Amino acid sequence: MAGIGPLTQDWEPVVIRKKPPSAAAKKDEKVVNAARRAGAEIESVKKSNAGTNKAASSGTSLNTRKLDEETENLTHDRVPTELKKAIMQARMEKKLTQAQLAQMINEKPQIIQEYESGKAIPNQQIIGKLERALGAKLRGKK
Numbered sequence: 001m002a003g004i005g006p007l008t009q010d011w012e013p014v015v016i017r018k019k020p021p022s023a024a025a026k027k028d029e030k031v032v033n034a035a036r037r038a039g040a041e042i043e044s045v046k047k048s049n050a051g052t053n054k055a056a057s058s059g060t061s062l063n064t065r066k067l068d069e070e071t072e073n074l075t076h077d078r079v080p081t082e083l084k085k086a087i088m089q090a091r092m093e094k095k096l097t098q099a100q101l102a103q104m105i106n107e108k109p110q111i112i113q114e115y116e117s118g119k120a121i122p123n124q125q126i127i128g129k130l131e132r133a134l135g136a137k138l139r140g141k142k
Contacts, residue, residue, distance in 0.1 A: 084118050
């Protein structure tokens with residue numbers, strides 16, 4: 001290695017700087033005051049809906065008005081009285097309890113209770129099962 005010549009460093013210096021100030025830091029009170037002292041122009045704009053939640057709730061005002069104006073009474077269909085009585089009569093003729101009938105059609109006893117009390121929402125599959133188990137026609141009687 002002797003005879004090659006003097007060793008020199010050919011690296012470039014690397015300068016590490018901080019990140020430029022963020023938008024929030026530019027709005028900081030200290031920075032604004034320093035800019036005023038330096039004589040720079042400062043523009044302050046007040047946002048029209050600042051501090052409120054108007055942007056989040058503005059889309060719902062139309063829907064709320066429509067809902068308020070809605071007068072239609074929306075309810076689920078209930079089991080008609082004729083069907084309730086027909087189920088009870090057919091079950092009594094077969095001398096079955098609600099639990100036994102429920103077991104025959106693979107449903108919970110509560111379902112039979114709801115149908116006989118008129119609280120259930122009619123399901124054609126269940127009514128079909130009841131017709132087969134009781135051997136009586138429950139639909140189409142009028």
